[in-house]
Amino acid sequence: MGSLFTSLLYLSLFLFFYRIKATSFLNSSKATSNSCNFFKGKWVYDPSYPLYNPTTCPFLDPEFDCVKYGRPDKSYLKYRWQPFGCNLPRFNGLQFLQKWRGKKILFVGDSLSFNMWSSLSCMIHSWVPNARYTLIKSGVLTELVFQDYGLKLSIYRTTTLVDIVSENGGRVLKLDSIQQGNAWKGMDMLIFNSWHWWTHTGRDQPWDYIGEGGKRYKDMNRLVAYYKGMTTWSRWVNRFVDPSKTKVFFQGISPVHYEGKDWNQPSKSCKSETQPFFGLRYPAGTPMASVVLNKVLSRVKKPVYFLDITTLSQYRKDAHPIFYSGNHIGLDCSHWCLPGLPDTWNVLMNAAL
Numbered sequence: 001m002g003s004l005f006t007s008l009l010y011l012s013l014f015l016f017f018y019r020i021k022a023t024s025f026l027n028s029s030k031a032t033s034n035s036c037n038f039f040k041g042k043w044v045y046d047p048s049y050p051l052y053n054p055t056t057c058p059f060l061d062p063e064f065d066c067v068k069y070g071r072p073d074k075s076y077l078k079y080r081w082q083p084f085g086c087n088l089p090r091f092n093g094l095q096f097l098q099k100w101r102g103k104k105i106l107f108v109g110d111s112l113s114f115n116m117w118s119s120l121s122c123m124i125h126s127w128v129p130n131a132r133y134t135l136i137k138s139g140v141l142t143e144l145v146f147q148d149y150g151l152k153l154s155i156y157r158t159t160t161l162v163d164i165v166s167e168n169g170g171r172v173l174k175l176d177s178i179q180q181g182n183a184w185k186g187m188d189m190l191i192f193n194s195w196h197w198w199t200h201t202g203r204d205q206p207w208d209y210i211g212e213g214g215k216r217y218k219d220m221n222r223l224v225a226y227y228k229g230m231t232t233w234s235r236w237v238n239r240f241v242d243p244s245k246t247k248v249f250f251q252g253i254s255p256v257h258y259e260g261k262d263w264n265q266p267s268k269s270c271k272s273e274t275q276p277f278f279g280l281r282y283p284a285g286t287p288m289a290s291v292v293l294n295k296v297l298s299r300v301k302k303p304v305y306f307l308d309i310t311t312l313s314q315y316r317k318d319a320h321p322i323f324y325s326g327n328h329i330g331l332d333c334s335h336w337c338l339p340g341l342p343d344t345w346n347v348l349m350n351a352a353l
Contacts, residue, residue: 028231036086038348039308041245043276043315045165046065046080050339051091051250052126059121061114062326066337071324079319081312082345088351091343093127096350100188102150108184110159112254116191117142117155119342124153141183156183159197159206162229172216173207175228176313181236191349192233192305195252196288198226198336213240223292230296238301249349250297252309253290256334257317270333273318276285278290310343316341 015129052058062069067077071297082086107117123142127132132147140157163177185191197206199222210217210225241248242346260268261276262284297306319341321332328335 018257026107036083038083039312041081041083043079045078050077050079052339054339057125058121059118061118061336063328063335064115064118065326066321066324068328069324075274076318077339079276082169088347091347091350092125093124096124097146097149097151100151103188104152105183105189106184106187107155107191108158110196111197113193114155116251116323116342117344120346121153121336123343135142137311160229161233164207170208172209172211175212175225176232178232180235185240187246189247190247191251194291195253196221211248212340223288226289228290230293232302234296241324243303248286248304249307251307253287253293255310255314257320263317270317270320271331275318277315279315282311288320307349
């Protein structure tokens, strides 16, 4: 009875905050340059895009390589994000390497983090195609080093940020434990992401039980679980991040486009889409997960830059791999083609830096 009351209490709080708009929580989400919000704008067709040639990038995973796997339309490659009040600086991979020479950058998260890491790797490589590099994959960690610059660009794969451990014959999602965070220390930049796996059920669910405070539950409201897990992450940041040495980003909620009702076309999904949504107000509105995440980020004591990519990504119903993927079975309306949308995420991150 107590846990049910707690769940209802959390949900009522989320709904309250939803009504007063998630974007009011976090100053850092308003990526400002002379009061320009980078995240409010529109998609414009730009013949100079894409930012790199996918056939020459050695780091492009088959899952995102829509060109190689036969996507017939090409207009999705040609859209550039244009903020209303300013212009984003064009990404320069050589300048990025020089600025971050000798540094360590780590993406921490799920396959959407991998999407963004792959994008940045290709964006940099296109500027220095002959630069020496090493690529080492070891378990959940992949490390790419641009040797001539000493830049280590890595990704640590984790579905939930908080720990999932095997206990008494079952996998337990530990909402109050983040031991894997030991692998994230000592970085010059951290880019976190988590949400995609929190909604999975059945055979796709990466845990059997949810654990908190020494107790084990078969399930709980997923938004409540996400709130608790991200609060544990925020405490880790408060305790272990030194802002004078480490910049921290949180990659916002990446939307899916399986249901056309989200953009007022109920009979459709991403598989029939070749153009972005061009309206100013996306019909589906702000995802509840974004409301929860904003609430957590508003309470982090250390500086965390919120890369608020949700709305601009909602517009890109045309930018998913669909069926044009090397190692994803079935319709994929959750990941993103490369070149494509995650390149813009990296342009925004670079502008914020």
